[in-house]
Amino acid sequence: MASSSKTTFVDANDLLARRAAQKRGLISFAGGLPDPALFPKRQLSQAFLSAVGADAVTALQYGWPEGSRELREQIASELAARGASVEAERIIITSGAQQAIQIATTLAGPRPRIAVEPETYPGALEIFRSARAKLVGMAEAAQLYYVMPSVSNPRGQRLSDEERLALFERARHNQGYIVEDDAYAGTRFSTGVDSPLLATHPDRVFHVGTYSKTLCPGLRIGWLVAPKRLAKRALGQKQASDLQANGLSQALLVQYLQSGHFAGLQRRARAHYRRKLRRLLAAVQRHLPQLRYTAPIGGFSLWLDCEQHLSDTRLLEAAIARGVSFDLGHRFRAAPAKTLAIRLCFSAVADADIEPGVARIAQAFAKAFSRRHSG
Numbered sequence: 570m571a572s573s574s575k576t577t578f579v580d581a582n583d584l585l586a587r588r589a590a591q592k593r594g595l596i597s598f599a600g601g602l603p604d605p606a607l608f609p610k611r612q613l614s615q616a617f618l619s620a621v622g623a624d625a626v627t628a629l630q631y632g633w634p635e636g637s638r639e640l641r642e643q644i645a646s647e648l649a650a651r652g653a654s655v656e657a658e659r660i661i662i663t664s665g666a667q668q669a670i671q672i673a674t675t676l677a678g679p680r681p682r683i684a685v686e687p688e689t690y691p692g693a694l695e696i697f698r699s700a701r702a703k704l705v706g707m708a709e710a711a712q713l714y715y716v717m718p719s720v721s722n723p724r725g726q727r728l729s730d731e732e733r734l735a736l737f738e739r740a741r742h743n744q745g746y747i748v749e750d751d752a753y754a755g756t757r758f759s760t761g762v763d764s765p766l767l768a769t770h771p772d773r774v775f776h777v778g779t780y781s782k783t784l785c786p787g788l789r790i791g792w793l794v795a796p797k798r799l800a801k802r803a804l805g806q807k808q809a810s811d812l813q814a815n816g817l818s819q820a821l822l823v824q825y826l827q828s829g830h831f832a833g834l835q836r837r838a839r840a841h842y843r844r845k846l847r848r849l850l851a852a853v854q855r856h857l858p859q860l861r862y863t864a865p866i867g868g869f870s871l872w873l874d875c876e877q878h879l880s881d882t883r884l885l886e887a888a889i890a891r892g893v894s895f896d897l898g899h900r901f902r903a904a905p906a907k908t909l910a911i912r913l914c915f916s917a918v919a920d921a922d923i924e925p926g927v928a929r930i931a932q933a934f935a936k937a938f939s940r941r942h943s944g
């Protein structure tokens with residue numbers, strides 16, 4: 570796996586993923602990527618021309634660290650439609666949701682205790698680990714409680730009303746803050762959306778959002794609403810880290826959102842991803858009956874696991890040899906576990922590749938865990 574003699578700063582699991590990405594004809598269930606077929610290329614090109622043509626200075630000059638006024642107003646009205654009334658002034662435009670999580674983590678102080686679900690977003694785990702956080706379970710006392718209440722990654726589930734209440738109670742009791750990562754909220758397969766936690770507890774919640782999953786991640790535009798008493802420090806952190814989010818992306822996005830095409834795109838995306846999920850579930854039932862899952866209500870992925878002590882890395886190596894890849898389950902786990910788990914992202918896989926891809930994983934499973942290899 571790491572046999573290259575060249576110096577590399579990439580870890581072994583990343584090397585495996587990169588090797589898979591370079592393999593021709595590979596069917597990739599890895600990555601959590603939106604389907605590029607949904608990128609509104611023509612409308613974004615028009616938005617770009619309008620952004621640069623109409624007001625090139627706004628698009629190309631340095632801007633304020635909090636971001637474009639129009640974009641913040643747009644986000645405020647999207648949040649209001651979901652039941653959270655927030656003044657646009659309180660919204661900070663960030664370089665993706667990733668930076669918003671990073672800012673919230675920094676504000677928790679040195680070596681914070683951060684509560685996470687047993688399986689969670691690896692990009693957040695990386696931020697927490699690099700902040701030398703102590704990761705604890707959701708029932709414990711913590712300074713930050715990191716959750717994805719509307720649609721979780723990797724499981725694609727929501728928090729129930731009871732779970733929300735218990736979370737607020739715990740955070741209040743421990744004087745902690747909740748980091749509400751709403752990255753996938755706009756990807757619910759049905760039209761219903763939960764109101765964000767921000768709506769009811771604005772003083773306890775860092776609310777994190779992004780256009781990466783519903784529009785395109787290349788823009789690198791997300792946002793953060795920090796609790797009022799931390800808002801000034803949050804803005805200071807934003808400014809210290811990169812001065813401002815990409816101004817050209819913000820200007821382009823404002824033009825695109827004003828064109829009125831976003832709602833239609835989201836409708837199409839919902840049907841598109843629902844269809845892919847249906848195909849994936851049928852293929853998994855057929856070829857991988859030994860793995861368990863709960864059907865997701867949104868998001869881009871299906872989380873599969875079993876009770877057996879099997880190595881996800883060994884399975885991935887066998888899968889890549891058969892021309893298919895997926896995300897290693899252990900990367901989503903806050904604490905090590907020996908039981909097998911994998912994440913299959915259906916979002917960017919061509920419809921026709923879904924069933925053959927799962928069949929290849931089943932072959933890899935049989936090969937990797939045949940009696941000869943098991944130990």
Ligand SMILES: Cc1ncc(COP(=O)(O)O)c(C=O)c1O
Pocket residue numbers: 601664665666667668690692717722750752753778779780781786790791
């Ligand atoms: C749950 C979750 N939060 C945040 C992010 C990062 O999003 P962005 O591209 O906006 O930085 C991702 C990306 O995969 C994610 O899955």
